[in-house]
Amino acid sequence: MSENTANAANRGVARGLSRAQTLLVAAAAGMSVANIYYAQPLLDLMSNDLGISPSSIGLVVTLTQVGYGLGLIFIVPIGDLVDRRKLIIVQGLLSAIALVVVATAGARTTLLAGMGAVGLLAVLVQTLVAHAAALATPTQRGGVVGTVTSGVVTGILAARSVAGTIADHGGWRTVYLTSALLTIAMVGILVRALPRQEVERHPETYLNALLSVPHTFLRERALLFRGVLALLIFASFSTFWTALVLPLSAPPFSYSHTLIGLFGLVGLAGAIGATCAGRLADRGHGRWTTGISLALLLASWGLIAFLPSSVILLLMGVFLLDLAVQAVHVGNLSVVVSLHPRKSGRLIGGYMVFYSVGSAVGAITATATHARYGWPGICVLGGAFSGIALLAWTASCFSTRADLTNRLAGCRHD
Numbered sequence: 151m152s153e154n155t156a157n158a159a160n161r162g163v164a165r166g167l168s169r170a171q172t173l174l175v176a177a178a179a180g181m182s183v184a185n186i187y188y189a190q191p192l193l194d195l196m197s198n199d200l201g202i203s204p205s206s207i208g209l210v211v212t213l214t215q216v217g218y219g220l221g222l223i224f225i226v227p228i229g230d231l232v233d234r235r236k237l238i239i240v241q242g243l244l245s246a247i248a249l250v251v252v253a254t255a256g257a258r259t260t261l262l263a264g265m266g267a268v269g270l271l272a273v274l275v276q277t278l279v280a281h282a283a284a285l286a287t288p289t290q291r292g293g294v295v296g297t298v299t300s301g302v303v304t305g306i307l308a309a310r311s312v313a314g315t316i317a318d319h320g321g322w323r324t325v326y327l328t329s330a331l332l333t334i335a336m337v338g339i340l341v342r343a344l345p346r347q348e349v350e351r352h353p354e355t356y357l358n359a360l361l362s363v364p365h366t367f368l369r370e371r372a373l374l375f376r377g378v379l380a381l382l383i384f385a386s387f388s389t390f391w392t393a394l395v396l397p398l399s400a401p402p403f404s405y406s407h408t409l410i411g412l413f414g415l416v417g418l419a420g421a422i423g424a425t426c427a428g429r430l431a432d433r434g435h436g437r438w439t440t441g442i443s444l445a446l447l448l449a450s451w452g453l454i455a456f457l458p459s460s461v462i463l464l465l466m467g468v469f470l471l472d473l474a475v476q477a478v479h480v481g482n483l484s485v486v487v488s489l490h491p492r493k494s495g496r497l498i499g500g501y502m503v504f505y506s507v508g509s510a511v512g513a514i515t516a517t518a519t520h521a522r523y524g525w526p527g528i529c530v531l532g533g534a535f536s537g538i539a540l541l542a543w544t545a546s547c548f549s550t551r552a553d554l555t556n557r558l559a560g561c562r563h564d
Contacts (some may be wrong), residue, residue, distance in 0.1 A: 155256035160465075166287035167345075172294050175282045176301025178336050181329070182242075182275040183302050185249065185268050185308035186214055188325050195322040202258050210265050217269025219506055222499040226276045227359045229495030235344055238274065242337035245271040246330045275302055278500060280495040283487040285345060289432055292484040296428025299480050302440050303421040303472075307414040362493070363500040372489065375546055376482040377501055379440070382539035384446060387475045389511025389532040390454065391417075393520045397457060413493035416465050420473035427477035431484040440481045441547070444540040447474035451533040457525055474512040478539075479505075 169173070187195070189210050197207040229237055248271055252264035279298050286294040316325045354362075367373045394413065398405045430439045453467030486501050487494040512535070519527040 152223075155517070159487075161377065167282060167285050167294055168204060168291050171343055171345075172286075172297050173301075174284065174339065175278050176298045176304075178301075178303030178340060179275045179278045179298050180301040180303075180308070182245070182278065182305070182335055184273055184305040184312070185245065185272050185329055186218055187306055187353075188313040188329065189214060189265065191310050191314045192317055192322040195317060196261065198234050199322065200255070200257060200258055200261060202261075206258075209262055213262050213266040214269035214272075215506075217266040217306075218272055219503070221270045221273030222276065222506070224360070225273050226280070226502075227363065227496035228356065229277050229280050230359055231356060232491055234277060234284065234495070235346065237278055238281065238344075239337055241274040241277060242333055242340070242539070243273055244483065245274060246333040246337075249326045249330035249333065250368055253323045261475030273499070275305075276498050277495065279483065280487070280498050281344070283483075283494050283498075284491060288488070290413075291488065292428035292431035292436070292480070294428070295404040295483045295487065296425040296480040299428075299476065299483065300422050300425050301384035302478055306420070307418045310414070311412075330526065346410060359496055363496050366490070366493070366497065367500055370489065372485060373497065376485050377540070378542060379478060379539055380482055380501060380504040381511070382535050382542070383444075383447065383475050383478050384505050385512035386451075386532045386535035386539070387471065388509040389516040389519075389528060389535065390471060392513045392516040393525075393528045396520050397525050399439035402458065413465070413468060416468045417472035419477040420471070425480070427480040428484060431481050436481050436484060436562035437547070441543050443474040443477040443481070444536065444543050446470050447478070448533060448540055450474060451529050451536060454532070455526070455529040555556040 193207045193210060194204075196202065196210060219534055224243070245268070248264055248267035252261060252268060255261035255264055279295065279302075279424070282294050282298050283291055313322075313325045316328060367377060394411055398410050398413075427439050427443065430436065435484065447470070450467045450470035451462045453470065456463040456467075482501065486497050490497060512532075515531060516528060519531050523530075
């Protein structure tokens with residue numbers, strides 16, 4: 151890199167990300183994560199087209215999630231060792247190829263392998279989050295992370311309805327071909343729009359980078375605490391969204407899946423509202439923003455419990471639930487990337503493992519709980535996850551206060 155190019159790169163980093171660049175990264179992150187969720191409303195179409203039995207077609211979703219989990223562990227940390235801008239380009243192009251493989255699959259094996267690759271490469275979303283956080287100035291980092299996270303949530307909640315609409319007009323294969331074309335276009339735009347960043351060469355090896363993740367989380371209490379919070383809040387989140395279809399699709403409601411999908415728009419409004427959590431974190435109010443959000447999360451289950459008596463109160467609960475979960479998530483990410491900016495990629499990957507475990511725990515326990523205890527059992531389960539998270543935050547406040555008191559006492563003694 152020439153001296154002039156390096157100086158230009160440094161000036162770009164010093165300025166941080168513009169509003170337009172932040173929104174572009176948010177849109178790219180939403181498109182990337184949506185690839186994981188397109189298949190959910192298309193399973194019956196895939197099953198009929200390729201002759202896969204209904205009992206086996208669920209492997210499509212399972213392998214996609216397995217691929218995503220492997221990507222979090224083995225791909226995201228690479229961003230701390232190489233130029234993330236180049237990594238984003240490579241991941242994006244490989245993702246487009248994987249999407250084309252899925253769209254043209256003629257056999258079960260090809261489809262499953264393609265979906266596993268789609269999930270593996272969908273961790274591009276976490277590379278984008280880490281890159282945006284690295285490019286942002288310290289005073290804008292929370293706001294940038296909040297905006298990009300809103301793009302991620304938009305992609306998750308919109309993926310199902312977008313896939314269903316496209317499939318109704320052009321079949322399930324068109325969904326993945328369209329996504330492949332959009333991914334290529336996205337890569338081209340990002341290449342031109344994202345500022346270059348001077349890469350610092352580190353002697354650290356890839357293996358050491360991988361092994362440092364669990365060591366860092368175990369050594370630093372703040373990181374482990376934020377990971378545990380992520381596990382609990384996303385267990386609560388997954389409990390609700392996994393079980394919601396069960397009472398709404400049955401009498402007395404008997405809603406269609408399309409109508410049930412519209413409930414996600416309410417959650418989307420709450421998630422977008424959580425962008426202010428990042429700005430509050432930038433101003434030093436991250437801890438109390440987390441505590442208030444956890445209290446709102448617990449309160450949301452009180453409103454959700456009114457189903458089937460009141461759909462209006464349910465909708466209010468959905469809004470609060472998504473607002474609270476995403477506010478805590480944004481606060482968590484702000485803490486993770488600020489503690490070790492040079493290791494933000496691997497730490498975000500490690501943090502998202504907690505997220506994935508929580509989502510899986512919530513989904514598994516929700517179906518079993520609803521089968522035995524119905525909707526009241528779901529509300530108790532979701533409230534329990536939320537209550538434990540709030541208790542953990544409260545305990546951390548007392549612990550922090552005790553540590554501060556001990557330090558002050560030690561200073562006076564000295």
